[in-house]
Amino acid sequence: MNETAPIRRTSALPESGDLHSDGVGATASDATAADGAYNFAFLDEQTKRMIRRALLKAVAIPGYQVPFASREMPMPYGWGTGGVQVTAAIIGPEDILKVIDQGADDTTNAVSIRQFFVRTTGVETTTETGDATIIQTRHRVPEQPLQEDQILVYQVPIPEPLRFLEPRETETRTMHALRDYGLMHVKLYEDIAKHGHIATTYAYPVLVNGHYVMDPSPTPKFDNPKMHEMAALQLFGAGREKRIYAIPPHTKVKSLDFEDHPFEVQRWSSCCALCGATDSFLDEIVTDDRGGRMFVCSDTHYCETRRAAGHVGLAAAQGAEP
């Protein structure tokens, strides 16, 4: 018989106590709307400790990929399981969460991850970039500059920038240890030889604090300059590849380039058709089957904020709505 009460129980067990963890977590979670069948933020406490230790080492060694024991999550690989595990390990009941997918708050991946955290933590969510304490992102950095007290969590598919140049993990480990990044420069040089310019437009490799070459995840290179000396903490999680890495606030992040071919971001000949922005990353939208197209901000919150402030783009002025 084992009927002694758990030692640290602070509230009653939910009646549908379908628990796989030790039960302590779910009982301690008193977040308002959270589904009590899960431990707070889904992961069990030992998994959170493991991820938290990896996160501290990642912050201490900027740009270095820390291996971690990535768990299976209730969503397929490629849907942001790395970012979800990082967010789950850091999120608390007072956090306000924003989730974006390619800059948009309302696409499938962002909506399902946001719902996952609402269900498992009961936290408040927002689409306002400035209100969020944690922003989980797939492949974009918000246009609005982030602040000191914010954390940006990236979902990363392939964390190793050298992987397509050298498939063996043992070799890429050694290359990072020796800071042997010549191969990466050869790749960029071959771009120039073939195309006349560096044709890499996303997942553009960066040098973090002058030491490790890091994959910024498949963000457009347009976002690379925002990573440089960002006030917010940047955390990267790759679930399938089982790696966590980080850029602390105010850290030097340099996009690799050559003296005679300096790094530059993409520019558009048009501005956002809805809000008229000329300084944002634009998505091309096909509007009909006769070659019609328009360019709109990929960051939906940025675009909506500008339109609310009275900025009008060409298509919006003509009455077209996306």
Add this chain to the structure above:
Amino acid sequence: MTAIKDIALKPGFDDLVMDSQRSFRALLGAMARPGNPVTLDCAPDAPEPMLPAAGAACLTLLDLDTPLWLGAQARESEALRRYLAFHCGCPLVEQPAEAAFALVVDPLTMPPLSAFGQGTAEYPDRSTTVIIQVRALHVEGQALLRGPGIANSQRFDATPLSLDFWDQVRANHETFPLGVDLLFATADRVAALPRSTSLEIV
């Protein structure tokens, strides 16, 4: 027969899940902004000679997977060893180089930083995180810190520390990416000094 008071354990966190999360965010904030003390408001009532903030760091980070090295004063305290065994379940190791974490109660008698695990060139994350208990943290201290997490520079000091401690920290930084990461803990505050931080004495 053992009296009940001799086996009574101090409790861990009031709320294991939420207090671990709050403590971790404090530790993450400290590690992301070196030399910037962060207040821990949910630290447990740790057994002597462990300070509450150090106790919070241990409860947040240690478990079966983390070999722990205890400094002399900590090792001598049976109450502390029992507390860690019960709440964390972490194995204790004799050699500081084998430890994932180290808890130092008296920084004046601690081994040199080079005695702890330094990590390897391929896996620099496999180094010791050293939790050092101090009486006080100072943001107007003699060490001028620069590096990731610091906008321009940050002044920092802790007391008490041995005379050559800052030389050791500088040497620790010079071996980057190898090296230990330091967590300073008082009763209610933590500050971090990761290996990425460079320093000069002013």
